[in-house]
Amino acid sequence: MVWTKDGENMNTKLKYKGLLLVLLGSLALPVAADEGWLDGLFARKNGVAAVKNALYQEECGSCHFPYQPGWLPERSWQRLLSSKALEDHFGENAELDESDRQAILDYVLANAAEHSGYKRSKKIMHSLRDGETPLRITETRYIRRKHHEIPRRLIEDNPKVGSLSNCDSCHTEAARGNFDEDTVRIPGYGYWDD
Ligand code: HEC
Numbered sequence: 168m169v170w171t172k173d174g175e176n177m178n179t180k181l182k183y184k185g186l187l188l189v190l191l192g193s194l195a196l197p198v199a200a201d202e203g204w205l206d207g208l209f210a211r212k213n214g215v216a217a218v219k220n221a222l223y224q225e226e227c228g229s230c231h232f233p234y235q236p237g238w239l240p241e242r243s244w245q246r247l248l249s250s251k252a253l254e255d256h257f258g259e260n261a262e263l264d265e266s267d268r269q270a271i272l273d274y275v276l277a278n279a280a281e282h283s284g285y286k287r288s289k290k291i292m293h294s295l296r297d298g299e300t301p302l303r304i305t306e307t308r309y310i311r312r313k314h315h316e317i318p319r320r321l322i323e324d325n326p327k328v329g330s331l332s333n334c335d336s337c338h339t340e341a342a343r344g345n346f347d348e349d350t351v352r353i354p355g356y357g358y359w360d361d
Pocket residue numbers: 226227228229230231234247248256257259260261271302303304305306330331332333
């Protein structure tokens with residue numbers, strides 16, 4: 168087959184392209200196999216630390232999204248997780264046996280917002296006044312500010328959401344600790360574009 172000048176160029180270009188793809192492919196493979204490294208880097212810069220504790224996941228994820236400890240400071244968790252407070256937890260009984268309560272408390276305190284290097288935890292801490300002890304993440308200034316533009320009909324009056332507390336109804340990557348705007352999809356509404 169005789170190639171025109173253009174054809175030759177095209178052929179060479181394709182070869183280079185192929186070579187590049189093979190190179191990229193071999194680079195991408197080890198990264199994909201060790202997703203944790205890349206995820207970790209991205210998460211620290213953009214998110215909150217994901218929950219890595221099975222007991223917490225199970226006990227504190229049965230009624231609602233298991234909120235990452237990095238959303239609140241130690242003093243908030245201390246209050247929320249006292250045995251007395253758990254008996255009347257936002258109108259529900261979330262009592263735990265004492266050894267589970269202690270194990271969950273230890274986990275949560277060690278990973279509370281002031282001990283986290285993750286961006287969103289730092290923002291939460293920054294938004295609190297001295298001594299302010301929020302019992303809700305949704306009460307913090309940071310989270311309120313981020314959601315104040317969303318109309319009621321998309322949250323409280325939206326049967327598929329019901330409350331701003333249901334983070335994972337809208338934040339599709341919430342479980343991984345990624346709350347970036349571009350991963351938000353409000354049920355019955357679609358992707359958020361402000
Ligand atoms: C029996 C059900 C139940 C269990 C178990 C439970 N919760 Fe809750 N939790 C609730 C309800 C109900 C609310 C209020 C939700 C709302 O207002 O929409 C709530 C709210 C919260 C909030 C505030 C969310 C916000 O609005 O920012 C936090 C934090 C929280 N729970 C932490 C925990 C932790 C930690 C555990 C595990 C020890 C736990 N919950 C277990 C029912 C439960």
